[in-house]
Amino acid sequence: MRFKMKWVLALLPAMALAMPAVAQVRPLTLSDSQEPGSVLVFPKFINRTAVVTAGDQALLPRTEIEIGVVCPPGVTPTLTTCFEHQTIKIKFHWVCPGTDNVTDKYICPETDFFVFVSVNGKLAFAADGRPINSNSPRVPAAPCPNGYLIAWVVDNADRPIKWDGLIGDAVLRGPNLASGPDAGFSTAVEAYTAIPIQANPALANGALIPFTSDPGELAFDGTMYQAVTRTLYGDVKFNNETPRAPADIPAPGNALSQTWLTLLTLDVDSGFPNLPVFVDLNFFNESLNTVSTTNPNFEFPLSAHTHFICWTQQNITDIDANLTQAFEGTRKGIVIANNATKVNLFGISNDEAGPATLIGLVQVFEGTAANLFQERSYIFNVYNDSVPVFTEFEYQPGAGGTE
16 A cells, blocks of 8 residues: 655645735635545554553553544435435554564554445444443554554455545553553543544545546545645643752643654555655743743744654654753743654655645643653644645555455
């Protein structure tokens, strides 16, 4: 399966440069994150041992993916469309991150599978492949501890079709890696809403998605599916990792905390070598009560950079050690991630350099010094700048499997 970037949409003609500033017109090719889609992206999963809760002794998956199907907006139910118990077939792909290690060849592992859901119905399954209950569909475990999940609607011949009725979310329970934000046992629970991408609005719901050139390509350019962007805006809480003496216990507003960024791209050549995605990051601290341009803490800017292959989660102080409450002078701020770009790398000829799509989440952990990742956590969805990046997602048509 391959996700490839082709080009960026130019929104304004040259003559617009001479015109007064006006509100930006939303491009007709841009997806709407608030409406059901024909494609869903779940930006993060955790594939580790299930959690046994101490109180009720329940065995709960670390990641619970919830997928639902509704009648697409604007479609009137009939005997042939959106009728009771109508079955919708959905193809899923677990997508894993690659590494900079040459021995791994910059490959992003992937496993695909199918799930059937009825209209106005819902199913849930775990990233570790274990059934949640007797109603859980049979799915393979993700081939890695962390990554993202992408899904789209197909017909009985596994051909992509338009059905802008997918909705979904994910519940994440507790960290589950040897170190970092998913380490050890935790009582923390958090959730996020999956990101929908609609099909071409000119197509009828249920219609085959027209291939642009290759029957193994899904184009996110407005002809097949709507496009996403390469710029994100998010809220952050700067890190506070220094325990205080008992006589100097911090106020609730200064609780110990870490913030992690989850970033991914749809420009993935899954199962093949991938070019790294480089991202510019700009952080600004909290506006103080005394608004003044002479205040050194007022919207203080700090620029940083990061890169990843397919997917990443990074502690903000691993990106830049100065992203702490002590240095920034405030608890919270804003991050702008932009200019996501794939850069040529010697030996990788199957992937394409240039502007890349960018999707993300902001994840915050709070707690005591001994249990920073185990007590409280929450997730922010992020915003975008409405400037589409056109992408082709190349995959292996046919039955599910591992690439």
